[in-house]
Structures are given as structure tokens and as C-alpha cells.
Amino acid sequence: MVASLRSWVANEGGKHFVLILWLGANTWLFMKTFLLYFTGQQYHYLYKMLGCPTEKKETFGIHLRVVGDWTERFTQMLLPQPRMDLEILPMVQQRRYPKLYIDGPFGSPSEEVFNYDVSVCVAGGIGVTPFACVLHALLDGWTGFRLQRLYFVWVCRELQSFYWFSELLCALHHxxxxxxxxxxxxxxLYVSQKDNLQSMSEEKYRxxxxxxxxxxxxxxxxxDEIGKTNKHKRVGVFCCGPKGISKTLHKLCNSARSSGTTFEFNKESFG
Structure with missing residues (x-):
């Protein structure tokens, strides 16, 4: 997932960086790490959930992309350079890890996805992160939910962004x-930037x-398409993305009455 810190005033001294992690379809938490310093006016950090806890799996993991000073320092704290005079096993046994403080769980609007017969999840860029846990829950076992159909719309500027959760999407499809x-x-999947557009040519991404x-x-x-396919039903609409998309969807939910279908808007905040 991406956390974006903009317009910070550069100064000396320690800082705490608070990262929101979604643990499941209805829970999320904070992971607090220690930010030593920074030198620019804008940072972009990429975190990717390796997996969300489900009823069958009680662990979670994240992938940290090392970009910039503090992420490099954080990596060094977690994975110190081995000494040549130490064997691997003793080194692992003696390693001391820094503490990571986890607060939560806290409720999230995305938990309501499963309380509709039909739901629509709309993500803009890294706003897909909260919905990734919905996909994990369905992959773990979709038959136990009330939900009977899920429309999943993901809009990104660049094609490469879809690789963040490509394996998860393909696994659920299969x-x-x-x-x-x-x-x-x-x-x-919508890619809005047309310049230098490539394709996901790998067979597994077909x-x-x-x-x-x-x-x-x-x-x-x-x-209109969703309304005609799901006549006289309540459809939950969930959005996590730019304000422009959220505003448009909210307006459509208030005005759309296609084929007697009712659209109910739910806003997810992230980042």
C-alpha cells in the first residue's frame, strides 16, 4: 500500500510515522514505526499487504519498498548485515528486533460489503488497499456470505499499479x-494514462x-448496466479514491433509480 506524506517542514529530530493496515474485511489497525529524519518536501512509501487474516489464517504480513533514507534505516534495523565470523543459525537466534506497536482493530465501512446481495467496490490507485481484504475473505470462502455478486472497478494512471494485487485478483477469478x-x-480495470501504454503479456495475467x-x-x-442486471435490489457502493470519483458516485447513488434498483453510497477513507 502507499502512504503519501506531503508538505512536511524539514527539520531535525525524531518523528513517528503511523501507517494504516487493513487486517480484514471489517478491521484495520495502525502500525507505528520510527522516522529518523527526511531531507525533501515530499515522500512516497510503498507498502504491500502480503496477506490479510481470515478465519483460517490468523497472521498478516507487509512488504516494504526501500526508497529513501528512513526506509533504508528501518531495513537495516530489521535485517542487520551478518558478520563473516558468525554462522547463520547463531546469527538468527541472537538477532534482536525492534518493537512494532499495533493498535486496533477498528471498524471500517468496507465491512458492509458483505451485508448486501450486490456490492460495487470502486478504487482509485492505492485506494484499492481496503478492498484487498475483501478479496482475501472471498478467496478464503465466499459461500458463507450474503453477498451474491461483486462489481470491482479499479482505476489507475499507470499499468504497473495493477501488479500490486494482480495475483490476488487472478486467484479469486480462477x-x-x-x-x-x-x-x-x-x-x-481502467488505465487512464495512454502514453507509452504496455500490456500485461504474461500468461498468468490473462x-x-x-x-x-x-x-x-x-x-x-x-x-445503468448494474441496475438493469440487478432489478429491484439494494446495491452497496463503496469508494476509496480521489474526491472527484467519490463525489460523482455519491451523486449517482442519490439520483440513480434504474429499474427500481437502489444504490447506497459508502465512503472509505485511506492514506
């Missing part, structure tokens, strides 16, 4: 096809390639 429910998960669209979503047409 699982539902094997269990004869290909209509359960409706995936649409399910994503066939659902990749260039440009921005036509939200009104999308809502």
Missing part, C-alpha cells in the same frame, strides 16, 4: 470459475488483460 460461479466477480480498459469509466453507463 477459484470462482472452478466453482462454476464466474458471474460472482465482475472485474473492470484474466486481467481481458478486463483491462483504456481511459476513464463512464459511471452513468456503468450504473
Amino acid at each position: 477459484k470462482l470459475w472452478q466453482e462454476n460461479r464466474p458471474d460472482y466477480f465482475n472485474l473492470k 484474466p486481467l488483460t481481458s478486463r483491462l480498459l483504456v481511459g476513464r469509466p463512464r459511471w452513468k453507463l456503468l450504473f
Whole structure:
């Protein structure tokens, strides 16, 4: 996941950096790390959830991209350079790790995704992070939920961003096809930046390639399509992304009454 710190005043002294981690479809927490210093006016850090806890798995992990001074220092604290005169096993046994303080869990709007027969999750860029735990929960076992159909719309500027959760998306796609429910998960990927556009050519990403669209979503047409397919139903709409997308979806939810379908808007905040 990405945490973006903008317009900080550069000065000396220690700082604490608080990172929000989603642990599940209905829980999230803070991970507090120690920020030693910084030298610029803007930082971008990339964290990626390796997995979210589910009923069958009680652990979670993150991947830290080492970019800049404090991430390099943090990595050195976690993975100190081995001494040549030490064997590997004793080194591992003697290693002392810094403490990471975890607060939570706290409720999240995304927990309501499972309380509708039909839900729509719309993510802009790194706003996909809260919904990744929804996908993990479905991958762990989708039959135990009330949810019968999920529309998943992810908008990114660059194609490379889709690799953040490409394996998770493909895994859920394959699982539902094997269990004869290909209509359960409706995936649409939009890449808005057309310059130097490449393709996800790897064979394992074929399910994503066939659902990749260039440009921005036509939200009104999308809502009309969902309304016609799910007549006279309550549809939960969940958004985590730029204010422009959120405002547009909120307005459509208040005005759209296609085929008797009611759209209920839920805003997720992240970053």
C-alpha cells in the first residue's frame, strides 16, 4: 500500500510515522514505526499487504519498498548485515528486533460489503488497499456470505499499479470459475494514462488483460448496466479514491433509480 506524506517542514529530530493496515474485511489497525529524519518536501512509501487474516489464517504480513533514507534505516534495523565470523543459525537466534506497536482493530465501512446481495467496490490507485481484504475473505470462502455478486472497478494512471494485487485478483477469478460461479466477480480495470501504454503479456495475467480498459469509466453507463442486471435490489457502493470519483458516485447513488434498483453510497477513507 502507499502512504503519501506531503508538505512536511524539514527539520531535525525524531518523528513517528503511523501507517494504516487493513487486517480484514471489517478491521484495520495502525502500525507505528520510527522516522529518523527526511531531507525533501515530499515522500512516497510503498507498502504491500502480503496477506490479510481470515478465519483460517490468523497472521498478516507487509512488504516494504526501500526508497529513501528512513526506509533504508528501518531495513537495516530489521535485517542487520551478518558478520563473516558468525554462522547463520547463531546469527538468527541472537538477532534482536525492534518493537512494532499495533493498535486496533477498528471498524471500517468496507465491512458492509458483505451485508448486501450486490456490492460495487470502486478504487482509485492505492485506494484499492481496503478492498484487498475483501478479496482475501472471498478467496478464503465466499459461500458463507450474503453477498451474491461483486462489481470491482479499479482505476489507475499507470499499468504497473495493477501488479500490486494482480495475483490476488487472478486467484479469486480462477477459484470462482472452478466453482462454476464466474458471474460472482465482475472485474473492470481502467488505465487512464495512454502514453507509452504496455500490456500485461504474461500468461498468468490473462484474466486481467481481458478486463483491462483504456481511459476513464463512464459511471452513468456503468450504473445503468448494474441496475438493469440487478432489478429491484439494494446495491452497496463503496469508494476509496480521489474526491472527484467519490463525489460523482455519491451523486449517482442519490439520483440513480434504474429499474427500481437502489444504490447506497459508502465512503472509505485511506492514506
